[in-house]
Amino acid sequence: MAFKIANTLELEHLHLLVQSLDVMTDFYNTLGLQILNRTTNQVEFAIPGNTKPILILSSNEKVSLRPPHTTGLFHFAILVPTREDLAYVIGNLLNLAIPITGAGDHIYSEAFYLNDPEGNGIEIYRDRPRSEWLSDGKGGLITGTEAVDIEGVMALYDNLRPWTGFPKGTALGHIHLNVSIINDATTYFYIDALGLDIMTNFHDSALFLSAGGYHHHIAVNTWQGVGASLPPQQTTGLLSYTLSLSSQEELQQLIANLQAHQVPHTLENGRLCVLDFNQDAMNFYIR
Template identity: 55%
Template sequence: MTFKLDPKMTLGYVQLRVQSLENQKAFYKLLGFTIIQESATEIIFGSGSTTPVLILTAEEDVVPRPSRTTGLFHFAILVPSREDLAHVIGNLLEIGAPISGAGDHLYSEAFYLSDSEGNGIEIYRDLPRNEWQVELDGQVNTATEPIDFQGIMALYNPERAWIGFPTGTILGHIHLNVTNLDDAISHFYLEAVGLDLMTNFMDSAFFMSAGGYHHHIAANIWQGVGAPLPPKIATGLMSFSLILSSTDELNKLKQNLLAQNVSFSEVEGDLFVKDLNNNDMIFYTQA
């Protein structure tokens, strides 16, 4: 029987290596993230709760991630409703946040920007699942259509107090630049980790998930086929976490990784798996 990752899996947090902790701290506070914990080398942010969703880590001799390399395309912050999306975007426009694009993806409405070190950020809301366009083979149709900006912003209420991201905001998905969409990608994400391929977008991007979601992880070759990995000490993605619903599900994953010859390490019960960009995927259960 083909292994499938826990259908109740959700993403936890994303960890970024940064050059300037102070500059990035100011940027993300302005964006609506709230500080949960802070030290001289690391800041943990929440988004509408005290659950970590973003970790910024400063290290010595960090260099900017070179262009045309693998790594983070964007991390995506999911708000609970269209009204919440209007609330967030309306306030970001008020402060002149560097929003660089937007799109209707048929299953979501999304806005895009980048932080001061070039890390991509998506802020989006999902359409109800019964409105997604699902093919007979289970794949979910996607596109980038013009967003209904006027319809969204008609829901913006300037009288609603701005205290940051609304309650219920989570890390919705991670989108990566990779070297190739090949057998190695399929083996790692689909056979070993146990995700489902939800969309093969024009043979240039795979959108993968657990439990029928449109995607928890995407991988594209838009930096060029054969793009190299960045230096180990470059800015950008260090790790991201995936929360499983039970110890039993975590053990099932562990056994499948062993069966598929994918190495991992264990730290206090958490599984650390290196993805194909040499970032840590950290699997654990919610305490």
């Protein structure tokens, strides 16, 4: 029987390399994240009231902007608990004059998009109940990009609810990556070795991958061009992303499967590290 990663898998946080730590810190603080810790070269953010980071920013004097048509972060997605919470966040971001660059109804979710000052994509979304998701009849899900009912969402905006940042229950929902190619090696890594499921193959240009039947924890696409190169070192964007499992047994099962598939990995202080196709570190630990 093929290995499946535990359905307890959760995304915990991502780590970005940035050019201007001050500018990016101001942006994410205004966006509604709370500063947990700050040093000269690094800032950790959490959802207000939480003590675990959702985003880490690091910088140094040598960082340059990621060139176009390279692999890396397409966007990271912040999941809010309800449609009312989505209206609350988007309404307040508009009040704060933070530009919204797009929106999409993906059948299982309603999403709004924006970019940070260094061009990293951000999605803010809410999930519909799983009972409303549409099966493709093959164990996956049907998705698309339809127009969001913006009037319906914003009708739920309560301007008397004070802005205190992202609401309780907000989490890192998924991460979406630009890759150079989608082929058998891609599925070997994500499906055979990591034990994820393909929930949607979107026109052979994007794969949506998950554990436990979620629509996606990780997505990969070739929308920066098939054959896109890795960005130079010390350029802005994703350094690593961290996922968690619920037990030592689940972590050991993943390690055993990586060994069986000869996928390089390291284990240090209880953290499993695997390099993905963009040479970004995937970190796994027990929450």
